[in-house]
Amino acid sequence: MNGEILYCQDLDGLSHRVAEQFVQLARQKIEQQGGFYVALAGGGTPKRLYQLLATEPYREQVEWSRVFFFFGDERYVPHEHDDSNYRMARESLLAHVPVNQAHVYAMNTASDVRRAAADYSRTIQQTLPLVGKLPAFDLILLGMGDDGHTASLFPRTCILHDQRLVAAVYVEKFKAWRISMTYPLINNAQQVWILVAGAAKAPVLAHIQKGQDHDYPVARVNPRGNLYWYLDQAAAAEMSR
Ligand code: 6PG
Numbered sequence: 001m002n003g004e005i006l007y008c009q010d011l012d013g014l015s016h017r018v019a020e021q022f023v024q025l026a027r028q029k030i031e032q033q034g035g036f037y038v039a040l041a042g043g044g045t046p047k048r049l050y051q052l053l054a055t056e057p058y059r060e061q062v063e064w065s066r067v068f069f070f071f072g073d074e075r076y077v078p079h080e081h082d083d084s085n086y087r088m089a090r091e092s093l094l095a096h097v098p099v100n101q102a103h104v105y106a107m108n109t110a111s112d113v114r115r116a117a118a119d120y121s122r123t124i125q126q127t128l129p130l131v132g133k134l135p136a137f138d139l140i141l142l143g144m145g146d147d148g149h150t151a152s153l154f155p156r157t158c159i160l161h162d163q164r165l166v167a168a169v170y171v172e173k174f175k176a177w178r179i180s181m182t183y184p185l186i187n188n189a190q191q192v193w194i195l196v197a198g199a200a201k202a203p204v205l206a207h208i209q210k211g212q213d214h215d216y217p218v219a220r221v222n223p224r225g226n227l228y229w230y231l232d233q234a235a236a237a238e239m240s241r
Pocket residue numbers: 041042043044045046072073074075085142143144145149150151152
């Protein structure tokens with residue numbers, strides 16, 4: 001299992017711990033380079049984290065106008081749709097802190113999906129500092145599905161082999177299109193934090209820890225920089241410590 005594991009009591013404890021580290025990293029990067037480049041995770045797990053960041057004591061500690069918000073993936077639905085990752089992040093965080101709206105980069109889900117993926121990739125390349133030949137996020141937040149997917153890198157999908165930075169993928173199990181960052185971009189990040197909570201995730205995490213991870217895309221997240229797994233007790237229940 002790549003990276004370092006941080007065990008937390010429950011989702012709330014996990015979210016507070018991540019919020020503390022997020023604020024610390026954001027302050028450090030804004031101090032050092034004048035901005036903080038982060039890709040937010042979608043799904044349900046990070047929502048509590050985003051809500052915490054929008055409240056004291058975390059809210060006041062970050063110069064939000066200097067944070068450049070991107071998304072690790074997006075469901076190909078309108079931004080007002082219940083399933084939209086952008087909507088979830090806006091309602092739990094972005095609408096409650098003084099962001100510079102020009103620094104919030106939602107994926108375009110109103111045009112051709114492949115064109116939207118290519119445009120997003122171009123925006124990232126034009127906005128982020130490069131490390132090696134690729135743009136490098138200061139931080140990419142990820143979740144993990146109970147099938148071992150992360151972002152929209154689902155098992156046995158062609159996007160797992162895609163060398164572009166962002167790609168469109170049709171997900172058969174949902175009969176829906178997604179746009180997602182790919183391994184080349186994710187693995188060029190300075191830090192990747194994977195947030196996993198709940199008993200449904202325990203079997204996959206146990207298999208990954210044992211190296212039985214051939215079919216779990218999250219197991220191939222192996223960034224140039226640091227990888228941290230933030231796990232609550234329920235998700236880590238079948239792992240050996
Ligand atoms: C998404 C996410 C996805 C998510 C996992 C876990 O768009 O759904 O990017 O990768 O992180 O599906 O989702 P939960 O946090 O809801 O369990």
